Amino acid sequence: MDNHTNHLDEEDNGYIKIDRYNEGKIAAVAHHYKDILGQLGEDPNREGLIKTPERVAKALQYLTHGYDLNPAEILRSAMFKEDYSQMVVVKDIEVFSMCEHHMLPFFGKAHIAYIPNGHIVGLSKIPRIVDAFARRLQVQERLTNEIRDCIQDTLMPAGVAVVIECKHLCMAMRGIQKQNSVTTTSAFTGEFAKDKTRAEFLRLITANLH
Numbered sequence: 041m042d043n044h045t046n047h048l049d050e051e052d053n054g055y056i057k058i059d060r061y062n063e064g065k066i067a068a069v070a071h072h073y074k075d076i077l078g079q080l081g082e083d084p085n086r087e088g089l090i091k092t093p094e095r096v097a098k099a100l101q102y103l104t105h106g107y108d109l110n111p112a113e114i115l116r117s118a119m120f121k122e123d124y125s126q127m128v129v130v131k132d133i134e135v136f137s138m139c140e141h142h143m144l145p146f147f148g149k150a151h152i153a154y155i156p157n158g159h160i161v162g163l164s165k166i167p168r169i170v171d172a173f174a175r176r177l178q179v180q181e182r183l184t185n186e187i188r189d190c191i192q193d194t195l196m197p198a199g200v201a202v203v204i205e206c207k208h209l210c211m212a213m214r215g216i217q218k219q220n221s222v223t224t225t226s227a228f229t230g231e232f233a234k235d236k237t238r239a240e241f242l243r244l245i246t247a248n249l250h
């Protein structure tokens with residue numbers, strides 16, 4: 041966090057106000073993008089492109105704003121002592137991230153479960169930490185492990201399960217150009233090492249209960 045403290049205003053509970061842009065950084069990134077437009081054979085001064093470098097800079101800052109979030113702090117801000125020890129599953133959480141190799145989007149869904157061990161967490165905090173890790177330059181495997189580790193190390197539940205399924209635009213609109221391939225990654229701790237517990241989680245995320 042230290043090298044980002046000037047980036048955006050931080051609040052006490054790990055959140056930042058993402059509507060406030062760091063003007064110095066936006067100007068610097070925009071300057072490079074004006075150059076890039078020229079390198080791509082465009083006229084950066086034509087009407088439609090005048091504001092494009094600044095728009096791209098703001099978009100990129102938004103798409104990577106996870107660097108300015110503290111996911112563990114987000115979880116800690118809503119942990120409650122509770123005597124509930126059944127699996128809690130939050131499924132179909134939208135994921136939007138950017139692959140670190142091509143800086144192209146990958147997107148899909150995350151399904152997350154934990155088994156409480158004295159504490160539960162505010163439900164909205166699970167998708168919040170997904171965003172905090174996804175809104176960075178990522179690979180899907182690391183994203184999966186970071187979410188698992190954050191929940192395990194902060195909430196210290198009896199087990200955590202994370203399954204993420206995503207389409208990668210770097211595989212769809214360029215390169216191998218496969219439009220329909222979906223990549224699934226998973227990470228488990230504790231109780232989810234047991235076949236029976238893991239099977240229940242997989243059944244719950246594939247069941248059509250609603």
Ligand SMILES: Nc1nc2c(ncn2[C@@H]2O[C@H](COP(=O)(O)OP(=O)(O)OP(=O)(O)O)[C@@H](O)[C@H]2O)c(=O)[nH]1
Nearest residue numbers: 139140141146178179180181208210211214215216
């Ligand atoms: N494991 C993993 N690989 C990813 C992810 N996102 C993109 N990639 C891959 O990163 C790899 C980078 O490989 P390189 O050979 O260096 O890059 P490239 O020449 O652009 O490769 P192609 O995409 O095959 O054209 C590619 O195989 C991508 O499909 C991810 O989240 N996880």
Ligand SMILES: [Zn+2]
Nearest residue numbers: 139141142210
């Ligand atoms: Zn890629």
